[in-house]
Amino acid sequence: xxxxxxxxxxxxxxxxxxxxxxxxxxxxxxxxxxxxxxxxxxxxxxxxxxxxxxxxxxxxxxxxxxxxxxxxxxxxxxxxxxxxxxxxxxxxxxxxxxxxxxxxxxxxxxxxxxxxxxxxxxxxxxxxxxxxxxxxxxxxxxxxxxxxxxxxxxxxxxxxxxxxxxxxxxxxxxxxxxxxxxxxxxxxxxxxxxxxxxxxxxxxxxxxxxxxxxxxxxxxxxxxxxxxxxxxxxxxxxxxxxxxxxxxxxxxxxxxxxxxxxxxxxxxxxxxxxxxxxxxxxxxxxxxxxxxxxxxxxxxxxxxxxxxxxxxxxxxxxxxxxxxxxxxxxxxxxxxxxxxxxxxxxxxxxxxxxxxxxxxxxxxxxxxxxxxxxxxxxxxxxxxxxxxxxxxxxxxxxxxxxxxxxxxxxxxxxxxxxxxxxxxxxxxxxxxxxxxxxxxxxxxxxxxxxxxxxxxxxxxxxxxxxxxxxxxxxxxxxxxxxxxxxxxxxxxxxxxxxxxxxxxxxxxxxxxxxxxxxxxxxxxxxxxxxxxxxxxxxxxxxxxxxxxxxxxxxxxxxxxxxxxxxxxxxxxxxxxxxxxxxxxxxxxxxxxxxxxxxxxxxxxxxxxxxxxxxxxxxxxx
Amino acid sequence: xxxxxxxxxxxxxxxxxxxxxxxxxxxxxxxxxxxxxxxxxxxxxxxxxxxxxxxxxxxxxxxxxxxxxxxxxxxxxxxxxxxxxxxxxxxxxxxxxxxxxxxxxxxxxxxxxxxxxxxxxxxxxxxxxxxxxxxxxxxxxxxxxxxxxxxxxxxxxxxxxxxxxxxxxxxxxxxxxxxxxxxxxxxxxxxxxxxxxxxxxxxxxxx
Numbered sequence: 001x002x003x004x005x006x007x008x009x010x011x012x013x014x015x016x017x018x019x020x021x022x023x024x025x026x027x028x029x030x031x032x033x034x035x036x037x038x039x040x041x042x043x044x045x046x047x048x049x050x051x052x053x054x055x056x057x058x059x060x061x062x063x064x065x066x067x068x069x070x071x072x073x074x075x076x077x078x079x080x081x082x083x084x085x086x087x088x089x090x091x092x093x094x095x096x097x098x099x100x101x102x103x104x105x106x107x108x109x110x111x112x113x114x115x116x117x118x119x120x121x122x123x124x125x126x127x128x129x130x131x132x133x134x135x136x137x138x139x140x141x142x143x144x145x146x147x148x149x150x151x152x153x154x155x156x157x158x159x160x161x162x163x164x165x166x167x168x169x170x171x172x173x174x175x176x177x178x179x180x181x182x183x184x185x186x187x188x189x190x191x192x193x194x195x196x197x198x199x200x201x202x203x204x205x206x207x208x209x210x211x212x213x214x215x216x217x218x219x220x221x222x223x224x225x226x227x228x229x230x231x232x233x234x235x236x237x238x239x240x241x242x243x244x245x246x247x248x249x250x251x252x253x254x255x256x257x258x259x260x261x262x263x264x265x266x267x268x269x270x271x272x273x274x275x276x277x278x279x280x281x282x283x284x285x286x287x288x289x290x291x292x293x294x295x296x297x298x299x300x301x302x303x304x305x306x307x308x309x310x311x312x313x314x315x316x317x318x319x320x321x322x323x324x325x326x327x328x329x330x331x332x333x334x335x336x337x338x339x340x341x342x343x344x345x346x347x348x349x350x351x352x353x354x355x356x357x358x359x360x361x362x363x364x365x366x367x368x369x370x371x372x373x374x375x376x377x378x379x380x381x382x383x384x385x386x387x388x389x390x391x392x393x394x395x396x397x398x399x400x401x402x403x404x405x406x407x408x409x410x411x412x413x414x415x416x417x418x419x420x421x422x423x424x425x426x427x428x429x430x431x432x433x434x435x436x437x438x439x440x441x442x443x444x445x446x447x448x449x450x451x452x453x454x455x456x457x458x459x460x461x462x463x464x465x466x467x468x469x470x471x472x473x474x475x476x477x478x479x480x481x482x483x484x485x486x487x488x489x490x491x492x493x494x495x496x497x498x499x500x501x502x503x504x505x506x507x508x509x510x511x512x513x514x515x516x517x518x519x520x521x522x523x524x525x526x527x528x529x530x531x532x533x534x535x536x537x538x539x540x541x542x543x544x545x546x547x548x549x550x551x552x553x554x555x556x557x558x559x560x561x562x563x564x565x566x567x568x569x570x571x572x573x574x575x576x577x578x579x580x581x582x583x584x585x586x587x588x589x590x591x592x593x594x595x596x597x598x599x600x601x602x603x604x605x606x607x608x609x610x611x612x613x614x615x616x617x618x619x620x621x
Numbered sequence: 622x623x624x625x626x627x628x629x630x631x632x633x634x635x636x637x638x639x640x641x642x643x644x645x646x647x648x649x650x651x652x653x654x655x656x657x658x659x660x661x662x663x664x665x666x667x668x669x670x671x672x673x674x675x676x677x678x679x680x681x682x683x684x685x686x687x688x689x690x691x692x693x694x695x696x697x698x699x700x701x702x703x704x705x706x707x708x709x710x711x712x713x714x715x716x717x718x719x720x721x722x723x724x725x726x727x728x729x730x731x732x733x734x735x736x737x738x739x740x741x742x743x744x745x746x747x748x749x750x751x752x753x754x755x756x757x758x759x760x761x762x763x764x765x766x767x768x769x770x771x772x773x774x775x776x777x778x779x780x781x782x783x784x785x786x787x788x789x790x791x792x793x794x795x796x797x798x799x800x801x802x803x804x805x806x807x808x809x810x811x812x813x814x815x816x817x818x819x820x821x822x823x824x825x826x827x828x
Contacts, residue, residue: 017644024652031656035663042670046770050677054773064777172773176745179771228779580779583685586678 040545041561044537047180048563052533053584055173055187056567059529060582062165062203063569067580069154069161070518071225074218074578076147076154077278077515078238080140081219085270087136090129092266097121142293151516158205158519167201169531177535183544185535190527190591193598204525205577212515213279218578220280225579242271278515292490294477297388297395297438299490304389305478309397309412311382315468318452322465326419326447329469386412388478397472412472418444443473520577529569532591537561564589666766668703669752673768675699676713676750681772687780691715692748704752712765716747746772 097118104115139146170187177185191199217223219238222231231240294300300307388395396412412418421443448468453461482490522528539559540547547559566589573581596612676695683691696713704710751765775781 014640017640017648021648021652024649024656028652028656028659031660031663035659035666038663039666039670042667042674046670046674046677049674050770050772053681057773057776060776061774064779068777068779176771176773179745225779580777580782583776583778584681 037558040537040539041563044182044535044561044563045565047177047182047185047537048533048535048565049567049586050180051173051177051182051185051187051535052531052565052567053586054176055169055189055531055533056529056569056584058165058169058172059189059203059531060569060584062161063205063571063577063582064580065161065165066158066203066205066519067225067577067582069158070578071218071229071580073151073154073516073518074215075237076151077212077215078219078236078241080145080147081238081271081274081278082241083132083135083140085267085274087129087132088270088273089267090125090132094125094129097125155207155516155519159207162203162205162519166203170201173531173533177533181537181544183536183538183541185533187531187533190530190532193527193591193594199528204522204528205519206522207517207519210517210520211279212517214518214520215516216275216278216280218518218576219278220275223576223578224573224581225576228580238271238275242268292482292487293479295439296477297474300388300395300477301393303478303480303482303486305480307386307388307395307477308475309384309386310473310475311384311397312471312473313468314471316466318454318464318466320462320464322449322451322463324447324465324467326445329445329447329467329471383475395477399472412444415444415446418446418470418472420444438474439477443471446470518577521575527591527594530587530591531567531569532589532595533565533567535563535565564592566591665752669750669766669768672699672703672711672752673748673750673770675703676711677748677770677772680713680715680746680748685776685778685781687778687782707753710753712751714749714751716749717745745774748772 101115101118101122104111104118108115137145140148142148166189173187174182174185189200191202217236218226219236221234221239222236226236227233231237235243294303294305297307384397386395386397387393394411394413398409399412399415399418401408401410401415401417413420446469448470450466450468452464452466454464455461537544537560539545566587567584568587569582569584571579571582573579599607676699679695679698680691683694688694692713692715696711699713700707700709700711747769748771749767749769751767753765
C-alpha cells in the first residue's frame with residue numbers, strides 16, 4: 001500500500017501548486033504587514049515631529065511677540081526723547097528768534113528781507129511750540145503721558161507673554177498630536193534637565209538686572225530687527241529722529257527753518273541730555289533712586305522741596321471803558337469748561353479775544369478774557385523759587401505789601417490784593433484752599449486800575465483807564481530723587497489720585513517713574529529652547545485604527561508605536577530680542593541622551609539603563 | 622510490471638503541462654503581479670508620507686520667511702526632491718481654517734489686522750498632500766494618494782506677519798495707534814511720527 005502510494009504521482013502538481021500558493025499568500029501578507037507597520041511608524045514619527053514643532057512654535061511665537069514689544073517700546077522711548085528734546089529746544093529757539101528780530105529791526109531798512117523772514121518764522125514757531133508742549137504734557141511726559149502708560153502696558157504684556165506662551169505650548173503639543181491621531185503625547189523643554197521645575201514652561205527672558213540703558217543700543221544703532229522694518233542699517237529710531245533735525249541747515253542763520261525748528265546743535269544738546277537720563281552715555285543710571293517732578297504744593301511740602309512760580313506783569317493801553325474786573329483778565333484757559341464764580345463762558349471770552357480755545361494749552365500765558373484782548377504785549381516774566389522746606393514754608397512766594405506807607409512781606413496766599421484761582425476739573429475756582437490739590441497752573445491775580453482825565457477838543461474831558469495785571473503762576477512744585485518706600489508711596493498716591501489701579505512698578509522693584517526696561521534672553525538658553533516630544537500610537541485602542549487581522553497570527557508584528565522628536569527655537573539673524581525672527585526647526589534628539597546621562601549623574605543609573613534599553617527596543621522594533 | 626498505455630501516458634503528461642500552464646497564468650503570474658503592484662504602491666505611499674513630512678517642514682520654513690505662497694513653494698521643493706523626473710506628481714494644500722474662522726468673526730475696522738494677528742497666533746494649519754498614483758500597468762484607477770497633517774499656527778516672525786498683512790507696525794494698525802497718540806496732542810507731524818515707525822520707502826527685507 002505504502003509502496004503504491006510512493007509510486008503514485010498523480011496530482012503532484014496540484015500539491016506543489018497549493019504549497020506554493022500558501023507561500024505566496026504568506027509572502028503577500030508579510031509584505032502588506034511590513035508595509036503597514038512601516039506606514040504607521042512613519043506616521044507616528046511625523047506626528048512626533050509636528051508635536052515637537054508645535055511646542056517650540058509657541059515659544060518662538062512668544063519670543064517674537066516680546067521682540068515686537070521691545071521694538072515698540074524702543075520706538076516709544078525714542079519718541080519721548082525726540083519730543084522732549086524738541087520741546088526743550090523751543091524756548092531757546094524763541095530767544096534766538098527774539099534776538100534775531102531785534103537785530104534785524106535795528107538794521108532796517110537794510111535788513112528788511114531778514115526781518116520779513118524772521119516774522120514768518122515767528123508765525124510758524126508759536127503753533128509748533130504749543131503743539132510740542134501739548135504733546136509733551138499729554139503723550140511723552142514721564143508717568144502721566146499716554147506713551148508712558150503704553151510703554152508700561154507693553155512691558156506688562158511682555159511679562160505675561162514670558163510667563164504663559166511656553167505653557168500654552170505644553171498644552172498645544174498633545175492637542176496637535178491628538179488631532180493627528182496619536183493615543184498619547186507630551187512635550188517638555190530642556191529646563192527639565194536642570195531639575196528646575198519652576199522654570200518649566202517659562203520663556204528664557206528676564207528683566208532682572210536690566211536697565212533702561214539696555215534700550216540704548218537699539219535706539220541708537222538699530223539692528224537686524226529694525227533693518228527688516230526699513231530702517232537704515234546702523235541707525236535706530238532715536239538716531240533716525242535726531243537725523244531729521246540734523247538734516248536742517250545748521251549754517252545759514254537766514255534759513256527760516258533754522259530758528260523755527262531750533263538749531264540742530266541746540267537740539268542735539270537736549271537730545272544728548274535726554275539720552276543721558278536713560279544712561280545711554282555709558283553712565284550707569286541710578287536704579288535705586290528716581291528723580292520725580294512734583295505737580296502739587298502738598299507734594300512739595302511733604303517732600304520739603306522748592307516750588308517755582310512765575311510772575312507775569314501785563315498792562316493795557318489807556319482805555320475808555322472802566323468796567324473791567326479781574327475775571328475779564330483770566331489768562332489761563334481750560335478747554336471746554338465755563339468759568340465758575342463769575343465771568344463769561346470761556347468760548348465767548350475766547351471768541352471775543354479772537355482766539356481759538358482749542359489752540360490754547362491750559363497753562364500757557366495766553367490772555368483770552370474779555371479784558372485780556374486789551375492787554376499789551378507781555379511786559380515781563382520772571383520766576384521765583386518758593387521753598388516748601390521747613391516750618392511755615394508753604395511753597396508760596398513772599399510778596400511785598402504796602403499798608404499806609406508801611407512795607408510788609410506776605411505769603412502770596414495771605415496777600416489781600418491777590419485773588420487765588422485754581423484750574424480744576426470743572427473750571428476756575430476762586431479762593432482755592434489748601435485742601436484742593438493746588439496743582440501746577442494754580443495762580444493768583446491782582447488788577448490795578450489807574451485813571452486819568454484827558455482833555456478833548458472843545459474843552460470837554462473824558463476819563464481813561466489803564467489796567468495793570470500781576471499774575472503769579474505755579475510752574476512746578478519741585479523735584480526730588482526718591483528711593484525705596486518713599487518712591488513707592490509717591491506712586492501709590494499718584495495712582496490713587498488719578499484713579500488708576502497700579503499693582504506694581506514698571507520694572508522689577510521700581511515705580512512708574514522708572515523708564516521701562518527690555519526683556520532680554522537669560523544666559524545660555526540653548527537647552528531651554530529645545531523641545532522634546534514623545535508620541536504614542538496604539539492600534540486597536542479607542543479612536544485608533546483597528547489592529548490588522550494578521551497581528552493575531554504574527555505576534556511579533558507591533559501594534560503600538562512610540563516616536564521621539566526634538567525641535568529647536570532659533571534666530572539666525574540676532575538673539576538681541578529686538579529681532580522678530582525666531583523660528584523652529586527639527587534637530588537630532590540630544591535631550592533624550594542628555595536626560596539619560598543626567599539620570600546616571602543623579603545615581604539613577606539602573607533606571608536610566610532600563611529606560612535606555614526600552615527606548616532602544618522600541619526604536620528598533 | 623505493467624505500465625499505463627502509451628495514449629494514457631501522453632494524456633497525463635498533457636494534463637500536467639496544461640495544469641502547470643494554467644497555474645502559471647491564472648495564479649502565479651497574477652499573484653506576483655499583485656505583490657509587485659502592492660510593493661510599488663507601498664513605496665508610493667511611503668513616498669507620500671515622506672513628501673508630507675518634508676512638505677510640512679518646508680512649509681513652516683517658507684511661511685516663517687514670509688514667502689508669498691509657502692504651500693506652492695514647498696510643493697516645488699519637495700516635488701523635485703522626492704519625485705525627481707515626474708511631472709507634477711505632488712499637490713500641497715494648506716487650510717488655515719481656524720485662523721480664518723477667528724479672523725472672520727471680527728468686525729471690519731481699524732483693529733481687524735490685530736485680530737487677524739491673534740487669529741493667526743491661535744490658529745492651526747491643516748496641510749494636505751496628494752500624490753498622483755501612477756499606474757504601472759494601466760488597468761487601475763489613478764486616484765491620488767492623500768495624506769494630511771495638522772500643525773500648529775504661525776511663529777509670528779516679522780516677515781511672516783508682513784507677508785500676511787499682519788504687520789502691527791503698518792500704518793493702519795499700531796501705526797494707527799501712533800496716529801491716535803499724536804492726535805491726542807493735536808499734532809500730526811511726520812517729524813514726530815518718523816522715529817516711532819511707519820517709515821516709508823524702506824527696502825523690502827523679507828523674501
